Amino acid sequence: MALQLFNTLSRSLEQFVPLDPAGKNVGLYCCGPTVYDLAHIGNFRTFVFADLVRRHLEFKGYNVRHVMNVTDVEDKIIARVREAGTSLTQYTAQYEEAFFADLQALSCRKPHEIPHATQFIPEMVALIGKLVNRGVAYKASDGSVYFSIEKYRATGGRYGQLVKLDFENMRAGERVRSDDYAKESVADFALWKARVPEDGAVFWPSPWGEGRPGWHIECSAMSMKLLGTSFDLHLGGEDLAFPHHEDEIAQSEGAGVQECGHRFVKYWVHGAHLLVEGKKMSKSLGNFYTLRDLMTKGFTGREIRHLMLTAHYRESFNFTLEGLQGSRTALGRIDECLAKLRALAGNTPSATTPPWLARFSDALDDDLNMSAAWGVVFEWVREQNRAMAENTLTPVQAADALAAWNQADTVLGIGTAAETEAPAEMLQLLEDRQAARKAKDFKRADMLRDEIKAKGWLIEDTTKGPKLKKV
RNA sequence: GGCGGGGUAGCCAAGUGGUAAGGCAGGGCUCUGCAAAAGCCUCAUGCGUCGGUUCAAUUCCGACCCUCGCCUCCA
Numbered sequence: 001m002a003l004q005l006f007n008t009l010s011r012s013l014e015q016f017v018p019l020d021p022a023g024k025n026v027g028l029y030c031c032g033p034t035v036y037d038l039a040h041i042g043n044f045r046t047f048v049f050a051d052l053v054r055r056h057l058e059f060k061g062y063n064v065r066h067v068m069n070v071t072d073v074e075d076k077i078i079a080r081v082r083e084a085g086t087s088l089t090q091y092t093a094q095y096e097e098a099f100f101a102d103l104q105a106l107s108c109r110k111p112h113e114i115p116h117a118t119q120f121i122p123e124m125v126a127l128i129g130k131l132v133n134r135g136v137a138y139k140a141s142d143g144s145v146y147f148s149i150e151k152y153r154a155t156g157g158r159y160g161q162l163v164k165l166d167f168e169n170m171r172a173g174e175r176v177r178s179d180d181y182a183k184e185s186v187a188d189f190a191l192w193k194a195r196v197p198e199d200g201a202v203f204w205p206s207p208w209g210e211g212r213p214g215w216h217i218e219c220s221a222m223s224m225k226l227l228g229t230s231f232d233l234h235l236g237g238e239d240l241a242f243p244h245h246e247d248e249i250a251q252s253e254g255a256g257v258q259e260c261g262h263r264f265v266k267y268w269v270h271g272a273h274l275l276v277e278g279k280k281m282s283k284s285l286g287n288f289y290t291l292r293d294l295m296t297k298g299f300t301g302r303e304i305r306h307l308m309l310t311a312h313y314r315e316s317f318n319f320t321l322e323g324l325q326g327s328r329t330a331l332g333r334i335d336e337c338l339a340k341l342r343a344l345a346g347n348t349p350s351a352t353t354p355p356w357l358a359r360f361s362d363a364l365d366d367d368l369n370m371s372a373a374w375g376v377v378f379e380w381v382r383e384q385n386r387a388m389a390e391n392t393l394t395p396v397q398a399a400d401a402l403a404a405w406n407q408a409d410t411v412l413g414i415g416t417a418a419e420t421e422a423p424a425e426m427l428q429l430l431e432d433r434q435a436a437r438k439a440k441d442f443k444r445a446d447m448l449r450d451e452i453k454a455k456g457w458l459i460e461d462t463t464k465g466p467k468l469k470k471v
Numbered sequence: 472g473g474c475g476g477g478g479u480a481g482c483c484a485a486g487u488g489g490u491a492a493g494g495c496a497g498g499g500c501u502c503u504g505c506a507a508a509a510g511c512c513u514c515a516u517g518c519g520u521c522g523g524u525u526c527a528a529u530u531c532c533g534a535c536c537c538u539c540g541c542c543u544c545c546a
Contacts, residue, residue: 458508
């Protein structure tokens with residue numbers, strides 16, 4: 001089955017066909033983090049979504065080149081650097097490190113390329129130069145360089161591809177930044193921001209004077225440098241569609257990409273936002289979570305990943321602690337089933353692929369319908385459990401089931417819960433309890449059970465004897 | 472005001488012109504010395520409201536109500 005994705009450009013589902021004539025290589029760009037603080041779980045929803053797109057493409061056999069930028073120079077960062085009295089790189093390094101650690105905790109595959117804005121200044125300057133030469137960008141009286149939407153449109157450029165906006169009636173509002181006041185038109189956006197005293201040591205040379213790049217030009221310069229002037233997929237949060245992505249298109253196509261008869265990006269796919277307890281995250285509401293906050297509460301990355309992957313990427317998702325608890329229970333069922341399947345399969349090699357894997361893949365092909373995909377997974381879990389309870393599952397079937405799960409998991413990225421070996425002390429207590437039970441000294445047996453529980457282990461009495469499980 | 476999403480069981484969430492996947496919670500059962508854990512079973516005559524089309528609508532059409540997001544900080 002062919003993959004269908006919702007392209008924001010056409011606002012409709014489109015069959016995914018790579019630009020690569022061989023149909024093999026796929027270029028994927030996703031706007032990464034601005035490293036001025038710890039990323040919150042809302043940010044991570046987008047990155048988990050991007051990871052899902054990448055994993056499913058790889059599952060389908062595509063050779064994906066995944067690029068995610070790091071915005072390490074930007075207004076907020078500069079303000080924080082000034083407050084902290086530190087250097088730009090020193091300040092951003094800590095948050096970048098935290099970001100990638102969190103990304104790994106969520107089992108997101110690491111992008112193949114992670115370009116930093118500060119390392120692509122020459123490319124950005126070159127791109128801005130191209131735009132100035134083509135007459136669609138101008139240096140204003142404040143020393144900054146702006147992109148002129150009016151001139152871009154006069155050259156045949158189409159501005160407003162992603163979002164239908166009433167540009168004629170756009171007016172300067174309170175949100176127009178003071179450093180943008182020299183623009184010819186309020187809709188114009190900064191490509192190069194002239195150095196101001198508050199920037200401190202954060203500036204680079206350019207033909208238009210010292211300064212720093214605007215946010216939008218970063219992604220245009222880095223994506224085209226690493227993926228070519230025309231590539232397959234550009235992902236990001238829905239809020240980035242305008243102005244960020246719209247401006248990226250204008251800059252990239254305005255610099256001449258469209259002359260080749262190519263579009264900058266073939267498929268724009270946007271992920272919806274995450275709400276917490278039904279509301280937008282905010283510190284004042286007390287519903288603002290970083291990944292670390294949740295891990296401090298005892299939740300794991302795979303539980304959070306599971307929860308984020310239960311909803312469709314284009315629907316806003318309501319994140320709740322109750323839901324996270326539910327993910328823990330749900331994953332526990334998968335873990336139990338897998339453990340039993342492993343015990344049954346032993347070293348038996350798998351022979352055939354069970355049919356449910358195709359249904360799972362079809363669900364993902366349908367615009368990444370994760371709810372349907374999980375439905376397939378859990379129906380499978382129940383079937384396996386039922387068959388094992390009735391002793392009708394053969395070792396070969398169990399091996400087939402496990403092989404199929406491993407395939408599915410290359411997309412899900414859930415893995416298996418790490419089984420902690422019980423320490424000798426616990427095993428001894430368990431043995432003592434068994435002895436007490438055998439002697440019908442249930443008082444002592446229950447006492448030992450409580451002691452084990454107090455030490456963080458749970459006894460599971462099965463027909464095949466007791467097992468210890470870490471709580 | 473412009474543009475775009477949503478309203479499906481207690482909660483989360485798929486889906487379909489022919490009578491509602493899955494997960495969590497709840498209930499029952501099995502196992503057990505008892506529990507726990509685990510497993511199985513069960514759990515919406517109804518899909519925001521009112522009309523219309525149709526043999527048949529939650530699914531199509533119209534109106535309305537509610538809700539969320541974006542409209543140059545924002546994943």
